[in-house]
Amino acid sequence: MLAVCRIYGTGARSALEIESIYHYHSGLNSTGRHHPGEPFVPLCKKENRPMKVIAILLLASSVAFTQAAQAEGNAADGAVIGYSCLGCHGIESYHNAYPSYHVPRLGGQKRAYVEHALRAYRDGSRKHPTMAAQGGSLSDSDIENIGAWLEQFGTATDAVTIESVAGIDAATACVACHGEAGIGVVPQPPTLSGQHQDYLKVALQQYREGSRSGTVMSAFAATLTDEDIEAITHYYASRPGVFTPATKN
Numbered sequence: 001m002l003a004v005c006r007i008y009g010t011g012a013r014s015a016l017e018i019e020s021i022y023h024y025h026s027g028l029n030s031t032g033r034h035h036p037g038e039p040f041v042p043l044c045k046k047e048n049r050p051m052k053v054i055a056i057l058l059l060a061s062s063v064a065f066t067q068a069a070q071a072e073g074n075a076a077d078g079a080v081i082g083y084s085c086l087g088c089h090g091i092e093s094y095h096n097a098y099p100s101y102h103v104p105r106l107g108g109q110k111r112a113y114v115e116h117a118l119r120a121y122r123d124g125s126r127k128h129p130t131m132a133a134q135g136g137s138l139s140d141s142d143i144e145n146i147g148a149w150l151e152q153f154g155t156a157t158d159a160v161t162i163e164s165v166a167g168i169d170a171a172t173a174c175v176a177c178h179g180e181a182g183i184g185v186v187p188q189p190p191t192l193s194g195q196h197q198d199y200l201k202v203a204l205q206q207y208r209e210g211s212r213s214g215t216v217m218s219a220f221a222a223t224l225t226d227e228d229i230e231a232i233t234h235y236y237a238s239r240p241g242v243f244t245p246a247t248k249n
Contacts, residue, residue: 073141078149081142084134090246102196107243108156111147112188118143125213156241158182158193170228171235173220178236194241200233 088094088103096103106114120126121135122143138146160179165171175181177189192200206212207221208229224232 073144073146073148073151075145075148075152078142078145078147081138082146082149085146086246088130090244092244092246099202101198101202104199105195105242105244106150107153107245108194109150109191109242110155110188111151113190114150115143115147116187117190118146127211150245153245156191156194156243158191158236158239158241160193160239165235168231168235170224171232174232174236177216191242192236193239194243195237197233197237200237201229204229204233 085106089106091103094103095101117126118135118138119140121128121131122138124132126132158178158180160175161181162172162175162179165175174192177185178192182189203212204221204224207214207217208224210218212218
């Protein structure tokens, strides 16, 4: 099934008009509409940068832009459980053993993303020996409580736009989800600003090689060169955003 798709920007991006032909990854449902969350697979060459941006914007547009309601959770109970989290995530210089990279900063990270990630570790769709063991020990209530506890640190955002990444071609597509245009995307993408660069590099490399899964991210990362990954991660890591909880006053 082929579909002709257009994206029109609004406000500061009103000049943006993108059109191309795409192939649906899966069929239409009984209503004649594409299944929410299913990716579009671009019929274009990997090295074609404008088409790469179009592809990722279309992938993002296939996601529902309605924020799911969050359970309240109990921050006090979450702090008790989360104390063990700080054994790694509360130490600014703490490294994962192999591959070697800084453990990600969780302070200011979006609650919905953290809860989604913990459930993914628990069900095995996201791989990491330590985190899989941690996630496997958590109930839904535990995860909601951890989310409520982390939410008390505040929420950092990726206050980036197409204009702010001008000159960083590889980062342009990221803005569709990890920027002002991505507010309300479900499932909630993580805040990248302020994150350790080496962690972001490993994440993109794992998406590219397939050892880390994610419909949108896998498709995007497959188009990236090492130079692209360097540019994207340097840009986001250099911005204010998430932080190590133990160092936040």
